[in-house]
Amino acid sequence: MPSRPKSFSRRWRLAPILRFAYLAFFLLFVLVPIYWMFNTSIKPSDDYLAIPPVWFPDAPTLVHYEAALFAYRGLEGLINSLIISLSATVLSALLGTLMAYSLARYNTGGQHLSFWVLSQRFLPPVGIVLPLFLIYRNLGIHDTRFGLILAYTMFTLPVSVWMMFAYFRQMPKSMEEAALVDGWTRWQAFWRVAVPLAAPGIVAAAVFAFIACWTEFFFALVLTSRNAFTLPTVFRAFIGFQGAQYGEAAALAIVSLGPSIVLGVLAQKHLVRGLTLGAVRG
Amino acid sequence: MAEVKITGLHKRYGAFHAVKGIDLHIPDGEFTVLVGPSGCGKSTLLRTIAGLEEASGGTIEIGGQVVNDHRPRDRDVAMVFQDYALYPHMTVANNIGFGLKARKMPRAEVEKRVTEAARMLGITQLLDRLPRQLSGGQRQRVAIGRAIVRNPRVFLFDEPLSNLDAQLRDEMRGEIKRLHQEIATTIIYVTHDQIEAMTLADRIVLMRDGVIEQQGAPLDLFERPATTFVAGFLGSPKMSFLPGKFLRDGSAAAISLGDVLMPLPPARASIAAADGQLILLGLRPEHLSRAEGPAPVPGHIRQEAVVDLIQPTGSRSYATLRLAGAPAMAELQAHDVSRPGERLAIDINMNRASIFDAQTQRAL
Numbered sequence A: 001m002p003s004r005p006k007s008f009s010r011r012w013r014l015a016p017i018l019r020f021a022y023l024a025f026f027l028l029f030v031l032v033p034i035y036w037m038f039n040t041s042i043k044p045s046d047d048y049l050a051i052p053p054v055w056f057p058d059a060p061t062l063v064h065y066e067a068a069l070f071a072y073r074g075l076e077g078l079i080n081s082l083i084i085s086l087s088a089t090v091l092s093a094l095l096g097t098l099m100a101y102s103l104a105r106y107n108t109g110g111q112h113l114s115f116w117v118l119s120q121r122f123l124p125p126v127g128i129v130l131p132l133f134l135i136y137r138n139l140g141i142h143d144t145r146f147g148l149i150l151a152y153t154m155f156t157l158p159v160s161v162w163m164m165f166a167y168f169r170q171m172p173k174s175m176e177e178a179a180l181v182d183g184w185t186r187w188q189a190f191w192r193v194a195v196p197l198a199a200p201g202i203v204a205a206a207v208f209a210f211i212a213c214w215t216e217f218f219f220a221l222v223l224t225s226r227n228a229f230t231l232p233t234v235f236r237a238f239i240g241f242q243g244a245q246y247g248e249a250a251a252l253a254i255v256s257l258g259p260s261i262v263l264g265v266l267a268q269k270h271l272v273r274g275l276t277l278g279a280v281r282g
Numbered sequence B: 001m002a003e004v005k006i007t008g009l010h011k012r013y014g015a016f017h018a019v020k021g022i023d024l025h026i027p028d029g030e031f032t033v034l035v036g037p038s039g040c041g042k043s044t045l046l047r048t049i050a051g052l053e054e055a056s057g058g059t060i061e062i063g064g065q066v067v068n069d070h071r072p073r074d075r076d077v078a079m080v081f082q083d084y085a086l087y088p089h090m091t092v093a094n095n096i097g098f099g100l101k102a103r104k105m106p107r108a109e110v111e112k113r114v115t116e117a118a119r120m121l122g123i124t125q126l127l128d129r130l131p132r133q134l135s136g137g138q139r140q141r142v143a144i145g146r147a148i149v150r151n152p153r154v155f156l157f158d159e160p161l162s163n164l165d166a167q168l169r170d171e172m173r174g175e176i177k178r179l180h181q182e183i184a185t186t187i188i189y190v191t192h193d194q195i196e197a198m199t200l201a202d203r204i205v206l207m208r209d210g211v212i213e214q215q216g217a218p219l220d221l222f223e224r225p226a227t228t229f230v231a232g233f234l235g236s237p238k239m240s241f242l243p244g245k246f247l248r249d250g251s252a253a254a255i256s257l258g259d260v261l262m263p264l265p266p267a268r269a270s271i272a273a274a275d276g277q278l279i280l281l282g283l284r285p286e287h288l289s290r291a292e293g294p295a296p297v298p299g300h301i302r303q304e305a306v307v308d309l310i311q312p313t314g315s316r317s318y319a320t321l322r323l324a325g326a327p328a329m330a331e332l333q334a335h336d337v338s339r340p341g342e343r344l345a346i347d348i349n350m351n352r353a354s355i356f357d358a359q360t361q362r363a364l
Helices: A004-042 A063-071 A074-106 A110-119 A126-139 A145-170 A174-182 A186-213 A216-225 A232-239 A246-271 B042-050 B093-104 B106-122 B136-148 B166-184 B193-200 B219-222 B228-233
Strands: B004-013 B016-026 B030-034 B055-062 B077-080 B154-158 B184-192 B201-209 B210-218 B240-249 B252-256 B260-263 B278-283 B288-292 B302-314 B316-323 B325-333 B343-349 B356-358
Touching: A004 A063, A063 A074, A063 A246, A074 A110, A074 A145, A074 A186, A074 A232, A074 A246, A110 A145, A126 A216, A145 A186, A145 A216, A174 A186, A174 B077, A174 B093, A186 A246, A216 A232, A232 A246, B004 B042, B016 B042, B016 B055, B016 B210, B030 B042, B030 B193, B042 B077, B042 B154, B042 B184, B055 B240, B055 B302, B077 B136, B077 B356, B093 B106, B093 B136, B106 B136, B106 B166, B166 B193, B166 B228, B184 B193, B193 B201, B193 B219, B201 B219, B201 B228, B210 B219, B228 B240, B228 B278, B228 B356, B240 B325, B252 B278, B260 B302, B288 B325, B302 B325, B316 B343
Parallel strands: B030 B184, B030 B201, B077 B154, B154 B184
Antiparallel strands: B004 B016, B004 B055, B201 B210, B240 B252, B240 B278, B252 B260, B278 B356, B288 B343, B302 B316, B302 B343, B316 B325
16 A cells, blocks of 8 residues: 655644644633633632632632622613613614615615615714713703613614615515515515514624623713613722722623623524525525 | 406616506416517516506506506415525415415315315425425425415416426426416416427417517417517527518519529418518528428429538437528438538428518518
């Protein structure tokens, strides 16, 4: 049997090792900070900056969670954040889907309206925060969940519309037309055919909207104070002129990861596109 | 079941005029095929009948009722789309029954009709599958099932076979024709394939640039094309057109192709052409055959030609000939012709030849 060239056989064995090393590096890159955050959240305050670092605390504690959630009102922030983010996400997905469908199928507003919708994102947010603050104060919706839901819906809508617009445009019209000829109204064809088929797009747009709302800090800071404050604004309190509350910050960060992870797992199935495959010739 | 009557129908998309004043009367139960090259407006016409496009002018009547302002759902038509347009998130059974549910039919009745339609099309074993688990031919059947289960007044087919491979296309073509014989509902069928048009239609409506070029029974159009366009569109390989001159001398008439003189049989001599008029002589491949016997049969003329190109198909061979200096395709017996450059005596059937005005391209 002729022997293989040496370089070939070596490369053959090297490839999986390289791939493993590459993946391991990125896995560590992503997971170590999260572990360190978790680690910090359960270790006693003295161990925060200890040298050598304490990787596995001897006496894990939950005091930081207690302090972050109750003393620093993290739990209220969490509840506000959940209500506001979910409401804004649902509104943004619902309105975005309707707007996008109208733009994609009826060419509403000609070629300019769709671009105008997206152009709302060109404006730096800082440019409108003061006017918005004044308007909200005059309308009496400053520091209310409703006010923030409204603002967040407004900010996430352009991206939702644009994502859904692109999605609807690549979806063949013929299935909705088949429904129309089959005896359904436009509205029924939309709900029973177009929306189920666009589900992956709607879920993707909703996930983006939720993440944007969940992590938003600037508007929450300006438009709320003692009542409707959201989770990100709570973190301000952990850094004072006397030092930083590392344990509490880490504990609340871990808590704030929860909903994102749950959402990610739930949405994962729908994020996979391909539902339209098989509808048309294959 | 219903007749369809279209009067002065126009469809414009902005500046683009897709359908330019169509008048068409389709009797109840007729299988009408709209055929023409892509962009001729045939699909637009069909979609306008379905109500998926709004007419820019003219009227559409279905069963004696003007339906211009009716929504698609109120027209009681069923449509089979080119891409099948099955609902990917529903099983085959739900795909077929979806239209019945829209009409609030009781569940048991829906089930009964779906089962019946599936049986007719031989897809009973597929009822629980999703469209993506089906082959192209099976999807096509489901799409047809979705239409027949509704028992509509008119069936509309929009190029339903163009996504199938050749063998399946032949098979489905036969099934659609049999289906029409069984249910005898009015069918309007759009295709760009002239063989589909010829084989399926009771009547062919040949369209070009948004107008009807000619309509009639398939063989009428094939044998008596009104224009060179119709003549060239129907038939494969297509008709050859040889430029020549019409000559008349008393009651006798002839055509001269260059220096070749071709006398016309008495039956064809009376056509409305003047002496010296420039014409196109239209010859189908089957009108040219290899010369046999000492003299041509009456109505035929014998002419020598040079073989340019041979395309054998098995039972027949298509030979491109140089006939009086112009190319003409002949359908010969498989062994009539052996190599390019060969000189052949050809008998031309002048009884069947078409003669067109070279200027207007219309039949004389």
